[in-house]
Amino acid sequence: xxxxxxxFLRAVGMMIGAIIGVGVFGLPYAFAQSGVALGLLELxxxxxxxxxxxxxxxxxxxxxxxxxxxxxLMEIHVGRPWKWVALAAMGLxxxxxxxxxxxxxxxxxxxxxxxxxxxxxxxxxxxxGLIASAMIYGxxxxxxxxxxxxxxxxxxxxxxxxxxxxxxxxxxHYLTLDVSQAFVPYGVIxxxxxxxxxxxELKDVLGRKHKQELGRVLMTGMSIIMTLYILFALAxxxxxxxxxxxxxxxxxxxxxxxxxxxxxxxxxxxxxxxIYMVLGVELLNTFKFDFSMGHKASWALVxxxxxxxxxxxxxxxxxxxGFVGGVFGGMLSILIALSYWxxxxxxxxxxxxxxxxxxxxxxxxIVLFASGMxxxxxxxx
Numbered sequence: 001x002x003x004x005x006x007x008f009l010r011a012v013g014m015m016i017g018a019i020i021g022v023g024v025f026g027l028p029y030a031f032a033q034s035g036v037a038l039g040l041l042e043l044x045x046x047x048x049x050x051x052x053x054x055x056x057x058x059x060x061x062x063x064x065x066x067x068x069x070x071x072x073l074m075e076i077h078v079g080r081p082w083k084w085v086a087l088a089a090m091g092l093x094x095x096x097x098x099x100x101x102x103x104x105x106x107x108x109x110x111x112x113x114x115x116x117x118x119x120x121x122x123x124x125x126x127x128x129g130l131i132a133s134a135m136i137y138g139x140x141x142x143x144x145x146x147x148x149x150x151x152x153x154x155x156x157x158x159x160x161x162x163x164x165x166x167x168x169x170x171x172x173h174y175l176t177l178d179v180s181q182a183f184v185p186y187g188v189i190x191x192x193x194x195x196x197x198x199x200x201e202l203k204d205v206l207g208r209k210h211k212q213e214l215g216r217v218l219m220t221g222m223s224i225i226m227t228l229y230i231l232f233a234l235a236x237x238x239x240x241x242x243x244x245x246x247x248x249x250x251x252x253x254x255x256x257x258x259x260x261x262x263x264x265x266x267x268x269x270x271x272x273x274x275i276y277m278v279l280g281v282e283l284l285n286t287f288k289f290d291f292s293m294g295h296k297a298s299w300a301l302v303x304x305x306x307x308x309x310x311x312x313x314x315x316x317x318x319x320x321x322g323f324v325g326g327v328f329g330g331m332l333s334i335l336i337a338l339s340y341w342x343x344x345x346x347x348x349x350x351x352x353x354x355x356x357x358x359x360x361x362x363x364x365x366i367v368l369f370a371s372g373m374x375x376x377x378x379x380x381x
Contacts, residue, residue, distance in 0.1 A: 029244050
């Protein structure tokens with residue numbers, strides 16, 4: 001009898017759970033703006049580059065002695081000052097993601113509860129932030145208990161949306177093209193595939209076989225994620241076409257009916273609350289352990305920033321995730337590529353065999369993400 005490779009499956013599941021999130025809800029809108037063909041091309045190209053970056057970080061993690069996470073690996077291979085840049089990019093990226101979860105979570109709760117309780121969407125977004133903040137206070141122990149449930153619920157939600165949409169697809173919605181909107185999917189795609197920091201965790205999950213299995217885990221996980229993203233985007237755009245909303249749901253509910261809306265928004269709201277909590281706990285622990293802050297002070301800082309940003313008017317979902325993905329995701333991507341490049345030329349790879357990604361590929365990645373950062377900043381100015 002052949003026994004399954006439990007550690008391999010667990011690592012793939014952990015990778016999927018770390019990457020799939022609210023960003024995927026923005027893909028259909030981005031694809032509808034640029035045209036499905038152009039959106040798919042960008043998804044495949046950027047997905048390929050992000051897979052290479054994951055492989056680079058995996059190689060850096062495997063070849064560096066000891067147990068290190070993303071920030072400390074940046075410090076070792078790029079230099080101590082860049083540790084703070086990595087921390088800033090991670091912190092700002094998580095706050096931006098939490099803000100995006102407030103926006104889309106508020107929409108879900110509004111669609112679900114406003115027919116009963118009334119009130120505006122802004123009120124429900126604040127409710128998401130406040131409820132999740134209370135959950136964050138429970139810390140890692142509470143978050144870890146619901147991680148598996150969250151991943152299963154999220155995957156079920158996507159499959160439910162895809163299958164419910166298939167009978168209503170209009171193929172003509174796939175034929176539009178608007179080159180002037182070609183940059184819209186860029187930041188959204190990077191945001192939706194964020195989670196590269198999970199790679200060192202996967203190494204620990206795989207144990208002794210991490211050198212042989214890590215690359216296969218990354219390719220398997222990314223293949224599953226990209227397939228799911230493509231099917232989801234095609235399903236939603238196929239149904240709603242140019243009327244696709246920023247979070248995908250409004251147009252679908254109008255066509256697929258109230259029962260669909262109730263199930264989808266309930267699952268979506270619960271999943272968003274849970275992932276918001278997990279992100280908050282990750283940042284809370286960073287402040288506690290890397291900056292020696294107390295639990296209450298860390299919790300207050302983590303929870304206050306997204307609530308404040310939402311209060312001052314940062315509420316456009318696509319704008320938020322596009323900026324967070326393009327700027328902060330791009331910054332971390334550049335640091336990972338530089339870490340690999342420095343390690344590849346250093347004593348570690350002279351002593352041990354390292355995966356040899358060509359120098360032009362490494363620098364192409366750096367130029368791509370640096371250009372994306374500049375364009376994203378210019379776009380919002």
